[in-house]
Amino acid sequence: MKKLLNTLYVTTEGASLRKDGENLVAEVESEERARVPFHMLASVVVFGGVYVSPPLIQALAARGITIVLLDRAGRFQARIEGPVSGNVLLRRAQYRVSERPTDIVRSFVSAKVANQRTVLQRSLRDYGEEMAVGLRSRIEAVVDRLAGILRRVGMTDLDVEALRGAEGEAAFGYFSVFGSLIRVTDPEMQFGGRSRRPPRDAVNAVLSFIYVLLTHDCRSAAEAVGLDPAVGFLHRDRPGRPSLALDLMEELRPVLADRLALSLINRRQLRPRDFETQDGGATLLTDDGRRTVLTAWQDRKKEERQHPFLGETAQLGLVPYLQAQLLSRHLRGDLDAYPPYIWK
Amino acid sequence: MPAITAPELDEPIPLSALQHAVYCLRQAALIHIERMWEENRFTAEGRVLHDTVHEAADHRRGAVRRVSAMPLACRRLNLAGTADLVEFRDGPDGETAFPVEYKRGKAKLHRADEVQLCAQALCLEEMTGRAVPEGALFYATTRRRVGVPFDAELRRLTEQVACDFAALIAAGATPPASYRADRCNACSLIELCRPKLTRTSAAEFRRRAIAASLADAPGGELP
Ligand code: SF4
Numbered sequence: 001m002k003k004l005l006n007t008l009y010v011t012t013e014g015a016s017l018r019k020d021g022e023n024l025v026a027e028v029e030s031e032e033r034a035r036v037p038f039h040m041l042a043s044v045v046v047f048g049g050v051y052v053s054p055p056l057i058q059a060l061a062a063r064g065i066t067i068v069l070l071d072r073a074g075r076f077q078a079r080i081e082g083p084v085s086g087n088v089l090l091r092r093a094q095y096r097v098s099e100r101p102t103d104i105v106r107s108f109v110s111a112k113v114a115n116q117r118t119v120l121q122r123s124l125r126d127y128g129e130e131m132a133v134g135l136r137s138r139i140e141a142v143v144d145r146l147a148g149i150l151r152r153v154g155m156t157d158l159d160v161e162a163l164r165g166a167e168g169e170a171a172f173g174y175f176s177v178f179g180s181l182i183r184v185t186d187p188e189m190q191f192g193g194r195s196r197r198p199p200r201d202a203v204n205a206v207l208s209f210i211y212v213l214l215t216h217d218c219r220s221a222a223e224a225v226g227l228d229p230a231v232g233f234l235h236r237d238r239p240g241r242p243s244l245a246l247d248l249m250e251e252l253r254p255v256l257a258d259r260l261a262l263s264l265i266n267r268r269q270l271r272p273r274d275f276e277t278q279d280g281g282a283t284l285l286t287d288d289g290r291r292t293v294l295t296a297w298q299d300r301k302k303e304e305r306q307h308p309f310l311g312e313t314a315q316l317g318l319v320p321y322l323q324a325q326l327l328s329r330h331l332r333g334d335l336d337a338y339p340p341y342i343w344k
Numbered sequence: 345m346p347a348i349t350a351p352e353l354d355e356p357i358p359l360s361a362l363q364h365a366v367y368c369l370r371q372a373a374l375i376h377i378e379r380m381w382e383e384n385r386f387t388a389e390g391r392v393l394h395d396t397v398h399e400a401a402d403h404r405r406g407a408v409r410r411v412s413a414m415p416l417a418c419r420r421l422n423l424a425g426t427a428d429l430v431e432f433r434d435g436p437d438g439e440t441a442f443p444v445e446y447k448r449g450k451a452k453l454h455r456a457d458e459v460q461l462c463a464q465a466l467c468l469e470e471m472t473g474r475a476v477p478e479g480a481l482f483y484a485t486t487r488r489r490v491g492v493p494f495d496a497e498l499r500r501l502t503e504q505v506a507c508d509f510a511a512l513i514a515a516g517a518t519p520p521a522s523y524r525a526d527r528c529n530a531c532s533l534i535e536l537c538r539p540k541l542t543r544t545s546a547a548e549f550r551r552r553a554i555a556a557s558l559a560d561a562p563g564g565e566l567p
Binding site for chain 2: 087110117121144309310342
């Protein structure tokens with residue numbers, strides 16, 4: 001199985017990154033904090049004010065290692081990458097199929113709904129006994145509703161618009177009970193419904209932050225197999241939007257992101273002091289909070305699971321790459337459908 | 345001269361692609377058409393070895409003129425590339441070309457190396473207008489030259505492979521994988537190619553996975 005190469009996240013304000021031989025060296029106040037050989041790296045993600053030396057930029061670009069610049073809040077600012085290789089024939093196939101995307105969208109949506117449903121079922125199974133009866137039956141009702149949606153999506157011939165509608169309907173139901181899966185009682189850690197730009201509470205801040213990390217991985221995965229990350233199936237194309245990366249991410253969100261957010265909060269690895277609220281109500285992770293999430297994220301990616309379609313054990317962090325590869329195999333005609341990542 | 349002519353292409357087929365094409369047409373298509381390339385330790389070693397060979401200069405030793413890194417082309421078969429080394433051996437009626445190709449490792453069971461060498465001979469014949477009856481493969485592990493006579497069968501195989509591959513390029517198509525343990529398990533592209541996948545229907549997998557996911561749900565007969 002392909003090696004999972006590392007993404008180096010640099011969160012320390014004022015850190016500087018430079019090239020030393022075949023290594024990336026990170027320094028804080030002239031003291032070496034990390035040294036990573038280039039051949040272990042897939043990408044470097046930098047938050048806020050971090051100095052990246054020009055020789056390092058050149059060395060990384062030449063080796064196909066992407067540098068991504070985010071602001072302190074994790075919002076995308078810029079990306080530096082060497083010549084994009086791509087695969088012209090694959091991309092042509094991608095563009096052609098994106099004109100009639102129904103079957104691929106069916107895979108994305110059914111996996112997303114199935115995985116959302118599994119997240120809810122897992123919580124019911126693990127903590128259902130301790131839940132207030134009313135709460136529990138509300139979650140059960142959503143689990144049933146998701147089953148209905150999944151049946152519709154998977155077993156009947158909906159068109160793309162209907163599939164997108166089903167996805168929205170499922171997300172609405174799922175997030176209407178998502179807050180009940182939080183088991184800590186601090187008022188600061190409650191979920192007030194999904195809010196994105198900006199996140200308005202701590203739970204949304206964690207979710208948004210992990211989605212940024214996952215988007216980055218999905219984008220890299222699309223690029224690694226030669227697909228165009230900007231041309232999607234479920235997500236409509238819009239200039240500047242990595243639609244395909246967002247597509248690939250949909251089925252993995254519940255498994256890789258939502259579950260991680262819940263366990264960080266429920267295990268009290270993240271507490272109210274890990275968040276700060278800005279003027280205007282946006283809630284963000286503090287530096288410490290962000291470090292906690294990044295460590296957990298890296299650990300989660302190293303966990304191994306059986307891949308449902310390939311039948312091989314693979315690290316979770318490789319799943320975006322494997323799914324992108326399977327998608328490209330479908331687009332080039334080797335597979336009769338895009339096999340969804342359905343988590344059990 | 346044999347009658348086989350390869351389809352017209354915008355660009356010639358690299359000689360080095362032929363060894364992949366003999367081994368497996370899909371492998372050749374993944375590497376040369378789709379540009380997928382898993383750099384692994386073996387290919388890296390191969391590259392280093394070639395770099396060293398290509399640095400050598402032209403020189404003469406007795407009745408042999410040696411030309412390294414010699415550019416070759418064959419219009420009839422649409423081939424182009426570089427020979428590691430061509431020896432031009434003085435004879436009573438002029439020079440006879442004798443291509444030598446350097447290979448990592450040792451002699452293999454399949455004929456990929458011989459085909460690549462024979463293709464060089466076909467280029468040399470077209471370029472010099474003189475017969476090239478034999479050449480040699482030099483294997484790094486054994487440090488031995490293995491003589492290769494360009495007999496009718498090897499020539500036919502080489503021309504066939506060149507034409508098959510040219511047809512693939514013209515069509516821009518990658519042939520489907522078919523898994524063969526002896527070949528695929530030694531293939532550096534196996535994880536990109538995933539030759540066992542084509543045996544499985546992903547649509548069927550999806551149907552079963554959704555059904556399994558719904559197995560606990562009430563009120564549903566599954567189709
Ligand atoms: S894995 Fe097998 S089918 Fe695929 S390219 Fe290699 S040899 Fe050919």
